[in-house]
Amino acid sequence: MRKRLIVSAASALSLFLAVPASATDFQPGAAGAGDSYYPTYGNGGYRVSHYDIRLKYQPATDELEGTTTILATATENLSRFNLDFALNVQEVRVNGRPATFATSGEQELEITPARPLAKGGQATVVVRYKGVPSTVKKYGFTAWLRTPDGAVAAGEPESAWWWFPSNDHPSDKATFDVSVQVPDGNQVISNGILTGATSQAGWTRYSWRENKPQATYLATLAVGKFDVTTDTTPSGLPVYNAYSKDLGENADAARASVERTGELVDWLSGYFGDYPFSSVGGYVPNVKTGFALETQTRVFYSPRQFARGTNTSVVVHELAHQWYGDSVSVSHWSDIWLNEGFARYAQFLWSEHENEGTAQELADYVYASHPADDAFWSVKPGDPGAADQFSNAVYDRGAVAIQALRNAVGDDAFFRILKGWPAEHRYGNATVQDFQAYAEKISGKKLGDLFTTWLFTAAKPATGPAPAGAASLAPGADAGRADGQLPVEPKSWKKIQETNSLHDAEH
Ligand SMILES: [Zn+2]
Secondary structure (H helix, E strand, C coil): CHHHHHHHHHHHHHHHCCCCHHHHHCEECCCCCCCCCCCCCCCCCEEEEEEEEEEEEECCCCEEEEEEEEEEEECCCEEEEEEECCCEEEEEEECCEECEEEEECCCEEEEECCCCECCCCEEEEEEEEEECHHHCCECCECCEEEECCEEEECCCCCCHHHCCCECCCCCCCEEEEEEEEEECCCEEECCCEEEEEEEECCEEEEEEEEEEEECHHHCCEEEECEEEEEEECCCCCEEEEEEECCCHHHHHHHHHHHCCHHHHHHHHHHHHCCCCCCCECEEECCCCCCCEECCCCCEEECHHHHCCCCCHHHHHHHHHHHHECCCEEECCHHHCHHHHHHHHHHHHHHHHHCCCCCHHHHHHHHHHHCCCCCHHHHCCCCCCCHHHCCCHHHHHHHHHHHHHHHHHHHHHHHHHHHHHHHHHCCCCEECHHHHHHHHHHHHCCCCHHHHHHHHCCCCCCCCCCCCCCCCCCCCCHHHHHHCCCCCCCCCCHHHHHHHHHHHCCCC
16 A cells, blocks of 8 residues: 555655656666677777776785776667676765666666766766676676786676676777776886886875776786886887796796797788887786687787696787787677788788798698588688687687688788778778678678688588699598598697687686
8 A cells, every 4th residue: 555655655756746748858878889799799889099097906915996987979869778797886986976877787877967968978977896706606607817916807709797887898898097006015017108106104105007998808906026127129019028926937938938929919910010009018917717808909818728838839829819819900800800810810911921831831720620511611610609718619710711812812912802892991890791791891802701611601612722823622621521631730830829818717
C-alpha cells in the first residue's frame, strides 16, 4: 500500500516536471563502440582527445589512487555516457559539476552529468578513484601484472580498466599525460617522453607525455626498480630503455636485444617510412607472463622472450607495430591482420637481412608445414573471430598472405605499398578493406581474389605463394610431406616462433 502510494506520487511528479520537447532528444550514449568481437568495449556518443592521468602508487601494498581528467567532445546529444573502468570510483565531475554515476556489466561506468551534453559540446570529465588493481578481476583475469618490486599494466585488447577510466577501443585515440607519484627509490615508466622527475617528502613524481594519438590499450605503466639507458639515434630520435634490476640470467640477453632498438627502428624506417613518434624504446620488467606488447613508443617485453638468448626478431616485431598497429590502428578488432600480419612479415624481412631465410622461403615453409586438414587453415586472418584473434594463423598465414601480395604486384609496387600505407593513415584507423583498396590503387591490379583466398577463406589455398614465373609448391602439404617435399626449415624459424607467446592473453 505504502509502495503504491510512493509510485503514484512519483508518476505525478514526473508528469508535473515534463521536460521541454527539445530535451527529450538527449539520450544515453551506447555502452559499446560497436565492435562485434567485444560489444561492450569502448562506448558511444563522444570522442576523447586527451587523457591526463595523475596517480599515487605504493608498490609494497599495490594501492593505487588517482585522478584522471578526460577531454571529450559529444558526438550526439547525451543525457548520460559510459566510460570503461574497473576500480572503485569516489567522485565524478563533468564540466566542474558533480555528476551521478553507477557501475554496470563487467567494466561499465555510467555517468549522468548535472547538465546534459549537447552534440558538439566539449566536456571535461574528472574521475577520482582508488583500488588494489591486482585484486580486481574482470572476465576472470587482471591485466595488472605484479612484479617483486612493483607492477606493470600491459595487455591486449584490455589493460586500461585497472589504472585509468577510458573510452577503451582503438577507434578513439588520444594524447596522454601520465604523472605518477611513487616512494623515493622507485621509478615509473610510461609512453613518450619523460618530462620530469621531482622528489618531495619521500615521494618522487614522474611525468610522461605521449604527444601523438594513442589507442588506450597501447598506454602502459610500470613501477619498479630499473636500470635505464638513454641515447639518441643518428636521426636524433630519443631512445629510452629500462631493465628491471632483478632479471637474473636473462638480463644480458635482454640488453643485447633491446639495446639495438635505435638501429632496428632506423632499419625499419627504410621499409615503412619515417618513424611516426617522438621517442622510442622498450622495458623489461620482471613479470612471470611470457608475452611482449607494442605499447606505443615504449615496448613491453617479458624477460622470457630472452630466456634462450638474444632475440632481435621480437624487437623487430614490436617496433614494426609502431607503424602497423600504433600509428595506423585497427578500426575494429577484426582488422587485427593489419597489425600482426605485418609485424610478422617484418620478422621475415629481418630474417632475409640476416641471411637466415628469405621471406619467400619462410612463406613456403609455413605453407608446406601445415597440412590441409590442420586447424591452422580454418582461421581466416582477415576476420578470425574474437577467440582466434591472436592465433598463430593470424601471424603466420597473415604474413604468407603478404608474401602472396608481393608476388602478385611485384617488388616495386609492393614496397611502395608497404611504405605508403603508414603515411596514408598516419595517426588514424583503417580496415582490411581500406588496405586492399590502397594496394589496388598503387599496383593498378584487382586483388579481390587474392585477399579472398589468403585472408577470408577457411581452407588451405590450393597453391602456395609462388613468385611470378616460378612453380608453386605442390597443392596440399600432406602430399608435400609424404613426398619429402617439405622445404628446409629456415634458420630464423625457431626464433620467429618463439615470439608467438607475444599475446598469450590471460583469457
Ligand atoms: Zn604483434
